[in-house]
Amino acid sequence: MKHVIYVVGIGPGSIEHMTFQAKNILEACDCIIGYNTYIELIRPYFPEKEYIMTGMTKEVDRCRLAIEKARTGRSAAMISSGDAGVYGMAGIMYEVAADYPDVEIKVVAGITAACSGAALLGAPLVSDFCLISLSDLLTPWETIAKRLEAAAAADFVVCLYNPASKRRAGHLQRACQIMLRHQEPNIPVGVVHCVGREGEKTEITTLGKLSSMTVDMFSTIIIGNSQTKIIAGYMVTPRGYQLS
Amino acid sequence: MKHVIYVVGIGPGSIEHMTFQAKNILEACDCIIGYNTYIELIRPYFPEKEYIMTGMTKEVDRCRLAIEKARTGRSAAMISSGDAGVYGMAGIMYEVAADYPDVEIKVVAGITAACSGAALLGAPLVSDFCLISLSDLLTPWETIAKRLEAAAAADFVVCLYNPASKRRAGHLQRACQIMLRHQEPNIPVGVVHCVGREGEKTEITTLGKLSSMTVDMFSTIIIGNSQTKIIAGYMVTPRGYQLS
Structure with a gap:
């Protein structure tokens, strides 16, 4: 069975610009990983989650942390501001996950x-x-x-x-x-x-x-x-x- | 007082790809205007609205219908698939509304x-x-x-x-x-x-x-x-x- 990591575009920041799909996935997951600033934007809406934060320029570390977490069986979502696929975390997440055949990446689009x-x-x-x-x-x-x-x-x-x-x-x-x-x-x-x-x-x-x-x-x-x-x-x- | 017409990007089609802002505006308005195919995509989610549909290549007519409706005091939303601002109805809506100083256009972004x-x-x-x-x-x-x-x-x-x-x-x-x-x-x-x-x-x-x-x-x-x-x-x- 594959461990799925969602890479979720949260849009510009407030919940009203998020899609229903993004909110549903964040609500359903155990653990949310992201850059400090973006975690602080969404934490008030999902207060009960486990959060993993890293600083800017720590993108590869962030991907590895998400993979480690997912492989323990915890459902994991990596967040990216705007659209995760536009100057966001989606690309590097696929690259880092390439070494882990038991991990699958799914991207959720957001408003860039x-x-x-x-x-x-x-x-x-x-x-x-x-x-x-x-x-x-x-x-x-x-x-x-x-x-x-x-x-x-x-x-x-x-x-x-x-x-x-x-x-x-x-x-x-x-x-x-x-x-x-x-x-x-x-x-x-x-x-x-x-x-x-x-x-x-x-x-x-x-x-x-x-x-x-x-x-x-x-x-x-x-x-x-x-x-x-x-x-x-x-x-x-x-x-x-x-x-x- | 200005009559506001919202030009709303509904994303690719299903409600889960719509933003909360888009759904809230469509829920709050009296009348939804759009191209037949896109109206049929969203009608099941907002069954109680007044709908005005026009065919493809009738973009200018559609804008005029939205303006007429808004000026009767009915709150009006024009929908566009994807993002209304990317090959969508936002541009022509501003152009047509330029002749009506009592009408203001507000664009709501969607997933293109x-x-x-x-x-x-x-x-x-x-x-x-x-x-x-x-x-x-x-x-x-x-x-x-x-x-x-x-x-x-x-x-x-x-x-x-x-x-x-x-x-x-x-x-x-x-x-x-x-x-x-x-x-x-x-x-x-x-x-x-x-x-x-x-x-x-x-x-x-x-x-x-x-x-x-x-x-x-x-x-x-x-x-x-x-x-x-x-x-x-x-x-x-x-x-x-x-x-x-």
Whole structure:
């Protein structure tokens, strides 16, 4: 019999953005494993569970702890903020579990920051778009730069994850310089801070002004394309319907 | 006082993939507006509502009907499958409502097919990725082709929406030809049919074999990048963590 580990996307944080499937699985499991900050977000809703927490950058350890726990017969769920499959724990969990044929991984999708952020800004992602993380901890900056350039040149809407951290000062400025080679400075940009959490805030700016905005690791940025416009204060990328 | 119209992403279809926020709003509203197929998916869960249905390609009419209804004082929710903000009704709703200063639009995010499909396939979207629709009803094929080329050249994982319909025979084949200029034919590809609905099915193939697969408007395709691999039958794009 296989030991199943669920990797559950909890959405941006509050229970109202979680799916029924995610809540049902967390309610049914014995043990919940995750990064400290995300455990604290959900603990009030599931107070009776065994919790295992690890710090950031301890992703591989976290997977091994989940596997150990599952193999003792305890049902285990690993949580990930947003969607576990989008810059989340799902990938590394499959990789670590590859050495354990008695363990099976099942992913439960959640609302990723691109989607929860877009809903607050209006409808900026209604046409083709890219997700690009500006963190070069795991991806070389040259690859990130190439993707930014390709996305801007092909007029994709671009959603930036991890736009800044203490160790990555200047990445957003470099990203803006690359995109401005292909896109106009007056293209609308939406910045969302702390989606679905305390301190949630949205700001609308332009690509030309983006590099002077204050952002951190809890910010999500959506850069429009040549068609994106502002309607009644909301950011909208028309898909091309004829209105009359 | 403003009349609020909610544009609600219901996820792939079954109630378990809906968020609590989406369900609460649909439960609280008087009238639900949508495309026939999606109304039939949710009607069993909210039997007491007034329903307004229109056919496909009647998106602008649907928005006007929602506005008329809201302005009579009835609380109205427009539904969209997946995420209303990703190839959904959110954008056109803002555009049509722009003529009505007494109407305000609020978007409620849902699980889009890229995310619900990825969860079934494994973890193919864990790194940077693009969403591209192959429908040229609203976007010229030249723009679609340019985006496919850019995405493949920059080694993005690519999720294809609307890969085929009766009117779009051959689009998937042309897309594969473009991507094969930059990516190897052995790159893993996942095809998901009818996510979260009756007939749900996943298939794993390769980019070289994708053009001979049978797909339709209910299929979602995820084309890996140069790093994507198959682990225990699942499709995984490693993000770059060191395992040892």
